[in-house]
Amino acid sequence: MQAVQFSEHGDTDVIEYGEFPDPEPADDEVLVDVKAAALNHLDVWTRRGLPGIDLEMPHIPGSDAAGVVTEVGADVDRFEAGDHVAVSAGVSCGSCEFCRDGEPTMCVDFHILGEHVRGVHAEQAAVPADNLVPVPDHVDWEVAGSASLVFQTAWRMLVTRADLQPGEKVLVLGASGGVGHAALQIAKYVGAEVYATASSEEKLDYAEELGADEVINYEQEDFDDAIQDITGYRGVDVVVDHIGAATWNKSLASLAKGGRIVTCGATTGPNPETDVNRIFWNQLEVIGSTMGTPGEVDDVLELVWEGEFEPRVRDTLPMSETARAHEMLQEREGFGKVVVRPDSEL
Secondary structure (H helix, E strand, O other): OEEEEEOOOOOHHHOEEEEOOOOOOOOOEEEEEEEEEEOOHHHHHHHHOOOOOOOOOOEOOOOEEEEEEEEEOOOOOOOOOOOEEEEOOEEOOOOOHHHHOOOHHHOOOOEEEOOOEOOOOEOEEEEEHHHEEEOOOOOOHHHHOOOHHHHHHHHHHHHHHOOOOOOOEEEEOOOOOHHHHHHHHHHHHHOOEEEEEEOOHHHHHHHHHOOOOEEEEOOOOOHHHHHHHHOOOOOEEEEEOOOOOOOHHHHHHOEEEEEEEEEOOOOOOOOOOOOHHHHHHOOOEEEEOOOOOHHHHHHHHHHHHOOOOOOOEEEEEEHHHHHHHHHHHHOOOOOOEEEEEOHHHO
């Protein structure tokens, strides 16, 4: 088969699209003929190299994909050939205390397809059956292949971890990105008042189309000052921050007394300076969140399949142009997801 792959960490020039041995599904796995796959910033970090993760090379990246089942392992009874499926990339052991307590994302052996082990940006992928979600036949491949990671992440952040309530005020940073544009839609669905940041008027227009009540161009003004202005110096109840070092203290400064900041990543760096005085004096909560449980994945993707939520696709490229797709994410070009499809599918 043909697969996106790299044999060393580095810039986009390490990415190749070429021959790779065909996968053979284990007893608990399903072989999927991939029709569409989406990139996440995680793919950029994995390609560059992440501390503490020693990958088997060559590595196939990719945590999001959708396609058609072609073969099932001996122990699989949930799927059969011809089924349409999407990948949910979080893998847990199923037996530790956290899994038994219904929190598999806190599993002692939790890992992510495409980050810690080979991923799904290839013509075919052998995926554990537990990591597949049924997709109705009417759903477009680009939608099915781009929704899972960002919508489950945003859903867990806001609905489960931050316990967002109708009428609360939410600030979504980086609303033009994958998690950001999913969080914006979910916050609006819950009934919150949504403020969104982005770096251009075009991106802000898209954010308004998706339901943002107020938008802030962070290239033109400090978003924490803008939030205090807009809210009459009250602040917001929840900040969704997946940016990290560059925004952390401004995010804290945007919160109302007793507010919550929820984070799932740190694209600008993991070690920000923190205003500890503000945290304890204003009684703020700092909440971490990773991926989603199977139940959360089912809940949010059902709403995607029904059309309640829309993964915006900024561009669709052949897998042979995956290096260009990485550049689009790095340079923050456009709004929404970048999708790649096997060259044989185009």
